[in-house]
Amino acid sequence: MVEAFEGKMKGLVFGRGFLGTRIANYLGYKVIGREIADATDLSDIEKILDIEKPDVVINAIGKTGRPNIDWCETHKEETILSNVSAAVNLSSACALRGIYFVHLGSGCMYLGDKGGEGFTEDDEPNFYGPQFYAKTKILAEKAITASNPSALILRVRMPVDDHPDERNLIDKIKKYENLIDVKNSMTTVPHLLGAIKQLIEERKTGVYNLVNPGIISPFEIMEAYKKIADSSHNFGKFSLRELNQITLGTRSNCYLNTDKLKNAGITLPEIHEAVEECLLQYKEHLK
Numbered sequence: 302m303v304e305a306f307e308g309k310m311k312g313l314v315f316g317r318g319f320l321g322t323r324i325a326n327y328l329g330y331k332v333i334g335r336e337i338a339d340a341t342d343l344s345d346i347e348k349i350l351d352i353e354k355p356d357v358v359i360n361a362i363g364k365t366g367r368p369n370i371d372w373c374e375t376h377k378e379e380t381i382l383s384n385v386s387a388a389v390n391l392s393s394a395c396a397l398r399g400i401y402f403v404h405l406g407s408g409c410m411y412l413g414d415k416g417g418e419g420f421t422e423d424d425e426p427n428f429y430g431p432q433f434y435a436k437t438k439i440l441a442e443k444a445i446t447a448s449n450p451s452a453l454i455l456r457v458r459m460p461v462d463d464h465p466d467e468r469n470l471i472d473k474i475k476k477y478e479n480l481i482d483v484k485n486s487m488t489t490v491p492h493l494l495g496a497i498k499q500l501i502e503e504r505k506t507g508v509y510n511l512v513n514p515g516i517i518s519p520f521e522i523m524e525a526y527k528k529i530a531d532s533s534h535n536f537g538k539f540s541l542r543e544l545n546q547i548t549l550g551t552r553s554n555c556y557l558n559t560d561k562l563k564n565a566g567i568t569l570p571e572i573h574e575a576v577e578e579c580l581l582q583y584k585e586h587l588k
C-alpha cells in the first residue's frame with residue numbers, strides 16, 4: 302500500500318460502455334462519454350481534467366468489437382486509436398497533473414496455462430500477433446507501464462455479470478449453438494467492483510490480474526446456466542480447431558495467476574462459485 306486516500310475522492314470514468322458505466326455507478330464517479338470528450342484528442346482530455354480536477358481517472362475506453370472481437374481485425378485504425386492512443390493520452394495527461402490513473406487492461410495477452418501455474422503479471426505476453434485486439438492491449442499496457450509508474454493496470458478477462466446485457470459473457474455465449482470446453486481465467490463483474498474500490502483506496506500501482514481464482518470453460522458456464530436459469534436451453538460442444546476455422550483472429554485461451562491480487566489482500570470467490578452466484582441473480586432478472 303502506497304498511501305491511503307482520505308475522505309471522499311472525486312473520480313472520473315472515461316468510456317460510457319459496459320464496464321465504464323458499471324464501475325462509475327458503483328464508485329459514484331462521473332462518466333465521461335464520447336459525446337463529452339473524444340479521448341483520441343488530447344486537448345479534449347486536458348480540458349475535462351482541468352475543469353473537473355479529479356483525484357482518480359479510470360480508463361474504460363476501448364474497441365472490443367461488435368458483434369465480436371473479429372471486428373477489430375477489419376477496423377485496425379479505429380481499434381488502435383481507442384485502445385492505444387486514447388489510453389496513452391489519458392495516462393500522460395493524468396501523470397502530468399499528478400492524477401491517479403487506472404487503466405482497464407486485458408488478460409487476453411497470453412496463450413496457455415504456463416504448466417499449470419498460470420501467467421503472472423511479470424510474465425512477458427506470449428500472444429502478440431495472432432489477434433489485433435490483444436496486440437493493442439499489449440501495446441497500451443507496455444506504453445503505460447513504461448511512462449507512468451503511478452498507474453494501476455487491471456487485467457480483466459471475459460466478464461461475467463449478474464444481469465442480462467449484450468456485453469455479459471453469459472448473453473454472448475448463450476447465442477452460440479456450439480461452445481468450446483477449454484478452461485479459462487474469467488472475471489465476475491459484481492466481485493470486480495469491490496476489488497477495484499479496494500485497490501483504488503489503497504492507491505495500488507502496477508499491473509494486477511483481476512480475475513477470479515480457478516478456471517472455467519464457456520461450455521461449463523452454459524451447463525450451469527441450463528441448471529440454474531433456463532432448463533430449456535440447448536447447446537453443443539465443438540473443438541478449438543473448429544472454432545479457429547470460423548474466426549478471423551485466433552482466440553486467446555489462458556490461465557492467469559492470482560497470487561499478486563491475493564497478496565494484496567483481495568480474494569475473489571472461486572470462478573465456479575462466482576459464476577453460480579451471478580446466475581442466481583441473472584435468473585431473477587429473467588423473470
Ligand SMILES: NC(=O)c1ccc[n+]([C@@H]2O[C@H](COP(=O)([O-])OP(=O)(O)OC[C@H]3O[C@@H](n4cnc5c(N)ncnc54)[C@H](OP(=O)(O)O)[C@@H]3O)[C@@H](O)[C@H]2O)c1
Nearest residue numbers: 316317318319320335339340341361362363383405407457
Ligand atoms: N468486455 C470485455 O470483454 C473486456 C474484457 C477485458 C478488458 N476489457 C477492457 O475494458 C474496457 C471497457 O470495455 P467494455 O466492455 O466496457 O467496452 P464497451 O462497452 O465497448 O465500452 C467502451 C466505450 O469506449 C468508448 N470509446 C471508444 N473510443 C472512444 C474514444 N476515442 N473517445 C471516447 N470514448 C470512446 C465507446 O464508445 P463508442 O461505442 O462510441 O466507440 C464505448 O462507449 C476496454 O478497454 C476493454 O478493452 C473489456
